[in-house]
Amino acid sequence: MTAEVKRMLSEIGVDDGQIRSEAFGGGIATVATNGQAIGAATFTHSGKSVALRSGQTVLDAACSAEVSIDHGCRAGVCGRCKVRLLSGDVEMHASDVLTPRERTSGLILACQAKPRGNVAVEA
Numbered sequence: 001m002t003a004e005v006k007r008m009l010s011e012i013g014v015d016d017g018q019i020r021s022e023a024f025g026g027g028i029a030t031v032a033t034n035g036q037a038i039g040a041a042t043f044t045h046s047g048k049s050v051a052l053r054s055g056q057t058v059l060d061a062a063c064s065a066e067v068s069i070d071h072g073c074r075a076g077v078c079g080r081c082k083v084r085l086l087s088g089d090v091e092m093h094a095s096d097v098l099t100p101r102e103r104t105s106g107l108i109l110a111c112q113a114k115p116r117g118n119v120a121v122e123a
């Protein structure tokens, strides 16, 4: 829902730098939509791709591409946003809900995963 509100605010002309969000349950989620271009996110199930900006999460990118990824807390706590990273590299500040087996099988938390360049995600 937060991503949708941010998208709507952007559409009515609110500057991205003026949009802030807060997530409860473990941290503050921020969305940087005005960062430097770093590549593209490809969502293999939906067949959609979207440009990535530095600081943007996989979930933010999915929302902007209108790709549905289940999510809840946006703080790396609930684990509802687990998706498989098929290629590329991401940085995650919070990922304690992922088991070692999930990590080695390529699962990431879309709400926490910030791509370092081009990524392909199973969504």
Ligand code: FES
Pocket: 070, 071, 072, 073, 074, 075, 076, 077, 078, 079, 080, 081, 082, 109, 110, 111, 112
């Ligand atoms: S939405 Fe809860 S961990 Fe990502």
